[in-house]
Amino acid sequence: MRALITGGAGCIGSDLAAALLERGDEVAVLDNFSSGRREHIEPLIRQPGFRLIEGDLLDAATVERAVNGAEIVWHLAANPDVKFTPESPTDLDLKQNTLATYNVLEAMRKAGVRRIAFASTSAVYGIQERLPIPEDAPCRPISLYGAAKLAGEALISAFSHLFGIQAWILRFANIVGPKVRKRGRTVIGDFIARLKENPQELLILGDGRQRKSYLTAAECIEAMLFVVDHAREPLNIYNLGGRDAVTVTRIAELVAEAMGLEGVRFRYTGGEGGWPGDVPRFTLDVTRLGRLGWRARLNSEESVREAIRQLLERKP
């Protein structure tokens, strides 16, 4: 299978590239290195069947060139940061997540590429009354990131129907792992960095009771491959996550413990969410994924522990 991975130099994209090469796929990676890193794909560069295309998804001609000849597009490229900061432009996600997705779909339509797997997000759901959240919950995103991903899903849904493109929309839980992005630091990496600076005290965004579902990057890749190999509808929407959740304060405790720190004082910025657009509590209903035949081996706390271990072992 000839695969194109957009955002293939990212934390998940580069692991996916390695997994696809491992099973014998030809892999082209398209990345603009805005949040992806060269070091993530360095081990792959000389492998047979691997190709790097440096370029931006907002440049339609580049996308057309990259898509041409592919049999499946794994569309992972996006502004990875869910947090909106008041200094940022409000159309960052619209451009990098929605318009980029349109460019991918349009290039696929033109080139006759008929399969797309899309890295979506649990952020499309927004705040839900019913937990865990099933795939058919109504989506009410509260972040620009979630809105732009939902817009991407909507485009995929229409292109799938109109142009006969088979699609897998994968709504990720929080994915944690050993790799670190150029921008958009995640909670574990943030806690480690802060505790290295000041091992006595840790500032925690929100009230610490935010409670979310986590999955390791390794298990995420496994689930992605499984769903695309086994789900056979024209449009397949799956939550990818474990069955439970961990609080942010518990993550802080696990990080401190793994760093061998005792008596760290936790300070809280207060408020329900960690930042504007944060969904303070969510677990994903993974019944559909389970019925298809895949289950995470690690629960959320074990996934977090594993990621902490990997990040601490990582060379700086």
Place this chain on the structure above:
Amino acid sequence: MRALITGGAGCIGSDLAAALLERGDEVAVLDNFSSGRREHIEPLIRQPGFRLIEGDLLDAATVERAVNGAEIVWHLAANPDVKFTPESPTDLDLKQNTLATYNVLEAMRKAGVRRIAFASTSAVYGIQERLPIPEDAPCRPISLYGAAKLAGEALISAFSHLFGIQAWILRFANIVGPKVRKRGRTVIGDFIARLKENPQELLILGDGRQRKSYLTAAECIEAMLFVVDHAREPLNIYNLGGRDAVTVTRIAELVAEAMGLEGVRFRYTGGEGGWPGDVPRFTLDVTRLGRLGWRARLNSEESVREAIRQLLERKP
């Protein structure tokens, strides 16, 4: 109340403008006259409190100027045509419905305008198993139009949460009335035009068994005003429609009957939907609207009859 209506020279927008002026609001209309018509707003131009701004929503500076000073934006502007024709660009709806909506929201955020009512569509739902469709059904649009409107809803949902903008998302059934657009002819207008050309035979897109929910423009305006006046959540999503549906063949019969034609032969292009992206059967669950206190007086067939009568009385 100082109101801005985008797409205010359209079939619904111009009636809304008249209704708002009637109740004493100041009304600015922003339109690029791509599908709106000057004749729709001519009766309003000299009324006190009315102002016309000719311009395009894709021009951010124009939008900012128009939004400034408004207390509510009625955002109706869009490419009105649900049909995708293979010759058209696939990003027409993305631009005119999604990016335009972003520009409106961003201008509102900058100007501190805190209320938006959005003309959305039942096309966001796509093909649903459960009929009638409630507002919390999962949205799987099958048209580029529906996808772009859903993307607009997603942006509104995020902006509403992040920037304290109160929003009313109104998902319209098929709206029928006496006015005619410059582009994107609706089924009734199409049948009348074809039967004027050839009173013996009528070509019907699809198998004629498409069955949809209709509401007159007059009742639609009434419902819009009612929902915005009475629904008080930060984000309010309402289906606007009647409770039942009419088949396309029945509409053809009603048009022929109203034109005094007998023995018209109906020919069908065949297939379930009338065109790629057509949702062949839908009725909207209007329980939420009913609970708020509004109910359509006309059922779908009566609405269609009324529109036929108005269109036939209309001067060419």
